[in-house]
Amino acid sequence: MRQFSWFNATALTLGFAFLYIPMIILVIYSFNASKLVTVWAGFSTQWYGELLRNEEFLNAAWVTIKVAVTSSTIATVLGTMAAYVLVRAGRFSGRTLFSGMIYAPLVMPEVITGLSLLLLFIGIGLDRGVLTIVLAHTTFSMCYVSVVVSSRLVSFDQSLEEAALDLGCSPFDAFRLVTLPIIAPAVISGWLLAFTLSLDDLVIASFTTGPSATTLPIKIFSAVRLGVSPEINALSTIMIAIVTIGVITASLVTKQAAMRQARDERMAERPA
Amino acid sequence: MRRFILIAVPYLWLVALFLIPFVIVLKISLSDVALARPPYFPQLDLSAGWEGLTSFFSALDFENFWFLTTDDLYWKAYLSSLQIALTSTVMTLLVGYPIAYAMARAAPEWRPTLLMLVILPFWTSFLIRVYAWMGILSNEGLLNQFLLWLGVINEPLTILNTNIAVYIGIVYTYLPFMILPIYSALERMDDSLLEAAEDLGCSRLSAFWLVTVPLSKNGIIAGCFLVFIPTIGEFVIPSLLGGSGTLMIGKVLWEEFFSNRDWPVASAVAVILLLILVIPIILFQRNEQKQREAEG
Structure with a gap:
């Protein structure tokens, strides 16, 4: 029996928080209205607009x-x-x-x-x-x-x-x-x-x-x-979004392909 | 014939774009800097025949390597790269091991998702992941704001542009390289071994030290090398998160080349860096080989 203790739960929570919080902050601040990246001044998509005009x-x-x-x-x-x-x-x-x-x-x-x-x-x-x-x-x-x-x-x-x-x-x-x-x-x-x-x-x-x-x-x-500049945050957000969608799609596709292959192999093994 | 083409095409590509460039680096590291284009001396002049060849070789010397030993910037940079790489490898191990351990103990249906969550940052731009910390660690950054709000500190801590920021950056960006090999070693572990140890009177903790850690040894070694080797020559992290006091050889090489335009010295720096890396690389290969044999 594998036990899932509080220690493991804490390790996973802290570990994934460490891995993901910096990127989440990066994404949040790309929607910041202020030019100062560290001060929140309301929601805005202006940096995306400026990025597209650059x-x-x-x-x-x-x-x-x-x-x-x-x-x-x-x-x-x-x-x-x-x-x-x-x-x-x-x-x-x-x-x-x-x-x-x-x-x-x-x-x-x-x-x-x-x-x-x-x-x-x-x-x-x-x-x-x-x-x-x-x-x-x-x-x-x-x-x-x-x-x-x-x-x-x-x-x-x-x-x-x-x-x-x-x-x-x-x-x-x-x-x-x-x-x-x-x-x-x-x-x-x-x-x-x-x-x-x-x-x-x-x-x-x-x-x-x-x-x-x-x-x-x-x-x-x-x-x-x-x-630090909010335009770079916006650019990073776009890149992170593309990668996330890409990786998730790829993993779903390979999972499906693996299932199909397993099914084909079962069919091939079945005596005629 | 077909087999010949199959071998020759990738072979020649690698010889032309990997091996020959190295020979050139080696050659330029033995040359002298000159105010010319390209800025080094001697140039190989094949039209001069044998005489050109001998005068070319007689003009090569180890002067640049001698120079590297006299200016203490260089050996300090090598030592500090090694020290930073070693410290951050240990830190990455301390952070990564519990995560890998917990992943291996999670319910089997959760493991693919957890694995994907570890791999996902690896596909995201390295530069962006380092950049993300600049906004967090700066004096007005979120970490300082948070700590001030908590009342832990009264004035902002200087973290960005110090070695601490470099350590954080390295641990953060190289963490997946540490987690993955340890996880794959731990996942294969047979739990009945732990039960046996506990039945035989081991405490939980000593069972961990005496059974789990030795069984994940190969994963730990692989993870440490995967972090240590690329960190020594790291350029992006020290130049974005480090300060003027952060000496790392990758940064020195970059500056020698782009700012000082001293190609021979930059090449000599590269040759020594490579010699330093040869030992850990060989040890790493041995470990991989042993692991393959153990599995095979």
């Missing part, structure tokens, strides 16, 4: 989304390939180096990744802007994708793939028709992870960007350095 923020948001969509899509393709290589390709020369290069970016301090990529881009004379941020983001997020996808690849039954090959599928068709649908949830969560990592990144983007491309985190950081 060209710089809108441009930065657009750049950020473009970078995030492009880099996470390329990263998903490359990361899935890398995961497949790690799990299925067997031995090849340089395998240790390869897996090292997959895991190293996960623990690398962002300042070092950013610095090294910037020095590369300058060394080869590449103009810094959207392209260089996309290259940088793709590189570190493909490693996250490959970790997520390879954990799924390890756990699934390889004989399914072999059956498809025996039945006359080409290796590519076997991947497309058998492997891909099975690992699809991992691929999708890999994409989502890559997307949020890119959306979120300040340090690497600051190093690899040029004057032509400012992303939202860079914009927020330079505004926030001067102090």
